[in-house]
Amino acid sequence: MEALTIHEAAQTTGWTPRMLRYIERIGLIEPARTESGYRHYGAGELQRLRTLRELLAEHEIGLGDVAFALRLRRDEALSGAVGSWLEAEPQRPEAVSADRWLRWEQEKHARIIDALTTNETMETAA
Amino acid sequence: MEALTIHEAAQTTGWTPRMLRYIERIGLIEPARTESGYRHYGAGELQRLRTLRELLAEHEIGLGDVAFALRLRRDEALSGAVGSWLEAEPQRPEAVSADRWLRWEQEKHARIIDALTTNETMETAA
């Protein structure tokens, strides 16, 4: 037999049945179901449950963190938004002084107006 | 003078001074300091503080999530580990497990296995 019940799966992976349901609830591992609704954990899921424990232990992260990483991977808009926010991070605070940034902003403003008034054939791709 | 104190920065960004210190503590925005230790928020930091609020509001995420995303981005080993764990995810539960549990069921009843073995040429179209 290839698929284990939740108690058996718990036993062989070191989790509790309660936690297997929780892990499923947050979207990390969703086992197949029998017709009557029983969870069935296959070899792949058992492996992933074991590696999940290692992952958490070795990197001091929580289930919620992994769930968020999964969400990042699935939600393109989210990962884009977070990514581009983080992108603006490489802080060299000394390098760009505040008033220099202000000046650059004003220049940009001027350039935009210029571009708009002289050349209106632009493909605004969002 | 272009850089704002913590109270001024809080005022113009909609955070509280307390939260600006917290945001710094979790590594998201670390403003420059004066010689005597006062935080100084420049235009760039103010901008990032405002976009941070939008980011949280629009995607229903928390500061801790963004902090984790930052950690992912900085810790190559971590992002590798999480990534490869998630990589093994794309299960199409329907495809495999349905007939698998059926087979398991029938094994238990010691019944017509022939029907399955002769009829196992199923298209796993995904």
Add this chain to the structure above:
DNA sequence: ACAACCTTATCAAAGCTGTGTCAAGGTTGG
């Protein structure tokens, strides 16, 4: 020199996470 800021550190309350346990009810195999 004083008011009005800033700093760090600490206590506290509200809320979320991770986990156990129990209850009411469906499935299953002998």
Add this chain to the structure above:
DNA sequence: CCAACCTTGACACAGCTTTGATAAGGTTGT
């Protein structure tokens, strides 16, 4: 048909996160 599983749902509790308030003390500008 009964014991031993399974299901979902709820209550509960420790511990962590998020946020505020407050204290003790340094800096600053007028």
